Amino acid sequence: DADVTQTPRNRITKTGKRIMLECSQTKGHDRMYWYRQDPGLGLRLIYYSFDVKDINKGEISDGYSVSRQAQAKFSLSLESAIPNQTALYFCATSERGRYTGELFFGEGSRLTVL
Amino acid sequence: LAKTTQPISMDSYEGQEVNITCSHNNIATNDYITWYQQFPSQGPRFIIQGYKTKVTNEVASLFIPADRKSSTLSLPRVSLSDTAVYYCLVGALDNYGQNFVFGPGTRLSVLP
Numbered sequence: 001d002a003d004v005t006q007t008p009r010n011r012i013t014k015t016g017k018r019i020m021l022e023c024s025q026t027k028g029h030d031r032m033y034w035y036r037q038d039p040g041l042g043l044r045l046i047y048y049s050f051d052v053k054d055i056n057k058g059e060i061s062d063g064y065s066v067s068r069q070a071q072a073k074f075s076l077s078l079e080s081a082i083p084n085q086t087a088l089y090f091c092a093t094s095e096r097g098r099y100t101g102e103l104f105f106g107e108g109s110r111l112t113v114l
Numbered sequence: 115l116a117k118t119t120q121p122i123s124m125d126s127y128e129g130q131e132v133n134i135t136c137s138h139n140n141i142a143t144n145d146y147i148t149w150y151q152q153f154p155s156q157g158p159r160f161i162i163q164g165y166k167t168k169v170t171n172e173v174a175s176l177f178i179p180a181d182r183k184s185s186t187l188s189l190p191r192v193s194l195s196d197t198a199v200y201y202c203l204v205g206a207l208d209n210y211g212q213n214f215v216f217g218p219g220t221r222l223s224v225l226p
Contacts, residue, residue, distance in 0.1 A: 004157075035216070041218055042201065042215070042216035042217045042218050042219055043158070043216035044216070059215075090157045090158075092157065101146075101148075102160045102163075103150075103158070103160065104160075105156075105157025105158055105159070106157055107155075107156060107157060108156065108157055110155075
């Protein structure tokens, strides 16, 4: 089983609908992140959380919200989806204090907003 | 944040050594250089990290000159399965996740 699991893997929705992408991890890491990737572009940070009570905006947080329900769970919500939020979304984790600061990514959630 | 510049794409043939250079002119004293690999429809995967001189692991080597304004990822004897996008990231480890910027990366195509 994957250490970082994202659900759903694929979702097609309509403009104005509320969507939640969920991420769970079994790595025991404190830090969790949500990234967005558009075709031909790199990854952009949406939100990050260094522990359950710590939530921070990333580079492109407008139109998104998050919830850190537990150390192992970090959800991304689109309150009212719009077509330009069509993208591949990745959840990632990292271990506090780890020398390399290595990010561990999930397999991605592909979202299409019609 | 240290900005990085790397080639958009590169082609190579199986069995060749591939070198991908990344420029990071405004790298800070506390910054490390990290490379990730991403296959289509998968999340990026950590390859190698270094601070200065040379680092080698079972997958790649990372060469960093004394001024640290650039770095070169070296992939020995590439195979078709090395076809992927490679990202160069620069940042302090303590601020790793929040400040690392994944640019467009270098799309490596390995041809038979």
